[in-house]
Amino acid sequence: MAKVTTIKKACAVNPLKMSQPIGAALAFMGVANSMPTLHGSQGCTAFGLVLFVRHFKEAIPMQTTAMNEATTIMGGFDNVEQAILNIHKRANPSFIGIASTGLTETKGDDVDGYLALVRKKHPELDKLAMVYVSTPDYVGAFQDGWAKAVEKMIRELAEPAPLVPKQINVLAGSHLTPGDIEELREIVEAFGFNPIIFPDLSGSLDGHVPDNFSPTTLGGTRVEDIRRLGSSQFTLAIGEHMRGAAQALQEKTGAGFEVLESLTGLAAGDRLMTLLSQTSGRPVPNKYRRQRSQLVDAMLDAHFHLGGKKIAIGAEPDLLWAIGHLFAGMGSKLTAVMTTTQSPLLEKLPAEEVCIGDLEDLEERASGCDLLITHSHGRQMAERLDIPLLRMGIPMFDRLGAAHQVSVGYRGTRDLLFQVANLFMAEAHEPGPTDWMPKNEEGASCGSCASAAAH
Amino acid sequence: MSSLNSKIQEVFDEPACGKNQNKDEKARKKGCTKQLQPGAAAGGCAFDGAKIALQPITDVAHLVHGPIACEGNSWDNRGAKSSGSRLYRTGFTTDINELDVVYGGEKRLYKSVKEIIDKYDPPAIFVYQTCVTALIGDDIEAVCKAASQKFGKPVIPVNAPGFVGSKNLGNKLAGEALLDHVIGTEEPDYLTPYDINIIGEYNLAGELWQVKPLLDEMGVRILSCISGDAKYREVAYSHRAKAAMMVCSKAMINIARKMEERYEIPFFEGSFYGISDMSDSLRQIAKLLVDKGAPDELLACTEGIIAREEARFWQRMEPFRERLKGVKVLLITGGVKSWSVVSALQEVGMEIVGTSVKKSTLEDKQKIKELMGEDAHMIEDMTPREMYKMLKDAQADIMLSGGRSQFVALKAKMPWLDINQERHHAYAGYEGMVKLVEEIDNSLYNPVWEQVRQPAPWDNPFLEVTAAPDPMTAALEAAA
Structure with missing residues (x-):
């Protein structure tokens, strides 16, 4: 049972968290022939787009309603309508997912109402699926935006139907x-x-x-x-x-x-x-029976390296849960644990304390840790702490292969354990003659036996 | 807000900008940004532009007042390098929540400034306004003023919320913040007749350091670079320079022009990209300094350095001439680079099959015509689909562009090189140009292209694969 603490300070330093709308946008990217669109100023989309391009190393489809000061105050209907028509004309997607931002939520645009109106005005869009989700930037985090988008898509699109076997x-x-x-x-x-x-x-x-x-x-x-x-x-x-x-x-x-x-x-x-x-x-x-046995073997081999290690981890609640449990189960200690948003999982984590905060807070708690696990923004902190960094989560912009990192199933777990054990082995300290030398202030200083004998 | 509006009008009405002065009164009022098209827009906002322009100042804390998106989604993602402090790579944001939106975020902002001073004690704090906090009426100028007085440290408001316009407008508003609150507030320890400012150079990938050794050799001191690898104090005493060079076309023209007005610092517009431009820039620096009283021998000394460096450059190009002769280059970039790299690539024997002029000025276009002839292929706006087709049809052998179009080229299995702000290699000065040519050569002759273009042999083993029409090209043609 962990104590869940929300860090109280005015200024976030080195954010761990990303915003809801881009979490929703990524969920929309899991739909085929789709165009995720943020209802906000063009910068909201540009930042998200750059972040995903750098993480996935792929072209990212993402559009904006390009709100400005005047349209924000007057209401964004025209922009939403125009954006849909433009996207329909230029990209002809099967699906447009629209997520709100802090800007349009502060004003309070009723985008579900707008969509109904757009549908009425433009029957040519009948075949285009459109879903709107409310995701203000100043509430929750990336994972919440993803969850809300998936839930809303299901509410709008899924229909009851007779069961299909298998x-x-x-x-x-x-x-x-x-x-x-x-x-x-x-x-x-x-x-x-x-x-x-x-x-x-x-x-x-x-x-x-x-x-x-x-x-x-x-x-x-x-x-x-x-x-x-x-x-x-x-x-x-x-x-x-x-x-x-x-x-x-x-x-x-x-x-x-x-x-x-x-x-x-x-x-x-x-x-x-x-x-x-x-x-x-x-x-x-049989394939999985073999894989299970391989994982058991990997756990036996890796426990020498993971057991007793102190881990600092910063991740969104569900990733934190999966990875935190794996490490705790290998005998590591979750010494410093930071996350982005509330979740019923947090208090059940095998750690003393779980904080909702930023990477500065994690850094303060991470001294003496052996490994840092977080996204690429942990790189400066890992350097200062002089400990290895295992990159997990989004964004991962300074390594290739973020999309193909696998940590699920027997095989994924096995490979992750090897990766971590190898990080520790690469950092292993070579013993030297001074390692067990008593420090001066404790114990007697060198040669004190000889001088005692002389008396 | 009204003071922000008048500021925006002011930067739109830029007397030193030729393009602006050719407009009528009404067009000028509308500003230089095209109205954004919802659903068809690309590029960053004014806040993004302001941050790009100022973040390279390395020892100050850059505090973003707004919800998590503005800083959380974007921090530590730019390539400006520092020779000292790394504080500029620390992400600070007020990360406002729902209650702040209802009750106002000014108190949180003030407390944030205090926390930063207590923990990091920077020489100054830059506070960036964003859309949401502007909309709810947070007065960052008043908060910054109060905090400055209370803590005895410059706290600089940068009033460029995203929704006022484009990245370019944000660059200029950032310039205004420096002019209003920073420049002229401190004095340098000593002065020399060789002190210059470099304005609009961000030291991406360390490019300033590619040029600096030559300036050192000339005896020229960079009093202040705005803002690449700058320290706050250097910007604050930049008004004591003898002359200035304005890099990067029009992004910070307001700083250069107003410093000329206020402090009589003459400036010229130059570029470190390309051989002739690099040489011209060194010449101009020397000339402006001599005009302002530096000894005459600076001119001869500079010419000596130029002659030596140019000769050395062309000698280093020899091995590439045969290999790069007739290589067709598609250049998609903005402003100065649309012509400044052209001449160097042409001299090595490459052919420029097209250059983008979307962000170029009239003078830029004139220079392109001089270099590439009257029928130069100037591309106003190219959709990714058209770019893809051009590469797929092998109308170009390599594309040089920014990260945005990287995957258009790569998915067409064509060589591509990053020459915009996220690039990892430095391409400035003579050294940089050698590096650029080397990189082009590396990319073109990489055996990877041949491999990735081969279809899987088991796909259709009985047909001559190359004889079949490319399905993708056919599909695109059908769509067009």
Whole structure:
């Protein structure tokens, strides 16, 4: 049981947190042929776009309603309408997801109302799916924006339908990389299921070279598949922050669900396999029996290096939960723990204290730690503390392969453990003759025995 | 807000800007930014521009007053390098919450300033206004004034909320903040007849340091660079320079012009990109200093350095001439760079098949015509789709552009080089030009291109793959 503290100070220094609207925008990027759009000034989109380009090393489809001072005060209907018409004309997407920002929320634009009006005025848009989500910048964090966007898309698009055998839903949280989703799809399919994964970044942001130029997303969950979510046998929600979306789906379509807080670690992998095996009525495939055994072996090998290590970790609640549990389960101590926003998971973390704060707060608590785990913004702090940095989460702009970092399932966990153990081995201190020398102030100084004997 | 509006009108009405002076009264009032198109806009906001312009000042705390988006989504992501303090890479923001939006964020801002002074004690704090805090009426100028008086330290308001306009406008508003609150507030320890300011150079990838050794050799002292690798104090005493060079076209023209008015510091507009421009810039620096009383021998000394460096450059180009002859380059960048790199690449034997002029001035366009002939392919606006097609059809062998179009080139499996602000290599001066040519050569002759263009052999083993029409090009043509 951890004590959850919200750090009280006026000025955030070295933010860990990113804003809700770009979390929503990333969720919209998990929809096929989609154009995420922020209802705000053009800078809101530009910053998000640059952040994602640097993280994924991909072209990012993202637009703006380009609000200015006057349109903000007068209300943004014209801008929203024009943006939709322009995007429809230039990029012809199947889906436009609109997220509000601090600017338009301060004024209080009723964008759901605007969309109804736009639909009435422009029947040519009938085939275009549009969803609006309210995500003020000054509330919550990235993960909350993602969760709200997924929930709203389900409320607007999913429909009740007769069950389709072998079809299941996977509601993917924002802490999963495209690589994680790919791994998860493989696992689910191995039990004979046809999953609808939503949102599906593994199609849009996995870094592939498409055959056609596209101004919208290169892949992702198709709108018609979001509509069909209600015809699935059951729903797996990955991450606590996907609970709301799963509940919304159940309310709308009656689909039952199970929330898996984590897919990282032996127990989490076991839970996933058991669930899939029971629901499918199939035994766990041999491939995963072997992988489980490999993970057990990896844990035996890695525990020498992870056991007793002090870890400083800064991450959004669901990633923190998955990674924190893995380390605690390997005998590491979660010494300094920082997160961005409230979650029912926080007080259940195996740490003494979990704080909601920034990287300055984490740095203050991290002295004496052996490893820092956070996104790329931890690089300056790791240098000052002179400890290795394991980059996890968004943004990861100073390394390649962010999209393909896998930490789920037996195999993903096994590789993550090796990566961490290798970080520690690379940092290992070579013993020297002075290592066990007593410090001067304690114990007797050198040669004191000889001088005592002389007396 | 009204004082901000008048400020914006003032920077729009820039007498030293030729483009502006050619406009009629009404057009001038509208300003130099095109009305943004919702759903078809790209680029940063005024706040972004202000931050880009001032963040390179290394020893001050840059405090963003607004919700988490403005700083949280963007901090520590620019390539301006520092020779000393790293405080400029620390992200400070008031991260306002819902209650602040309702009750106002001024108290939080004031407390934030105090916390920063207590913990980091910087020589100054720059406070950036953003959309939300401007909309709810937070008066950052009043808070900064009160904090300055209370804590006895400069707390500088930078009033450029995102929604007032584009990045370029933000650059200029940042300049106004320096003119109103910083420049002229301190005195240098000593003066020399060789003191210059360099205005509008941000030391991206350390480019200032590529040029500085030559200035050192000339005996010229950079009294203040605004704002690359600058310390607060250097900017504060920059009014004592003898002459100034304005880099980066029009981004900070207001600083250069007003410093000429107020402190009689003559300036010229120059560039460190390209050989002839680099040489011209050194010449102009020497000339302005001599005009202001520096000894005449500076001119001859400078010419000597130029002759030596140019000869050395061309000699270093020899190995590349054969390899780069006839290589077709597509140049997508803005302003000065649209022509300043052209001449150097041409001299090595490359062919410029197109250059963008979206952000260029009339003079820029004139220079392009001089260099590339009357029928120069000047690109006003090119959609990513058109760029992709041009590369795919091999109308160009390599594209030089900013990060935004990087993936258009890479997905077309064509060589690409970053020459805008996020670049990792420094391309300034003679040294930088050698580096640029080397990088172009590296990129063109990398065996990777041949490999990635081969389709998987198992895909269609019985057909001559190259004979089939490229499906992508066909699709694009059908779409056009």
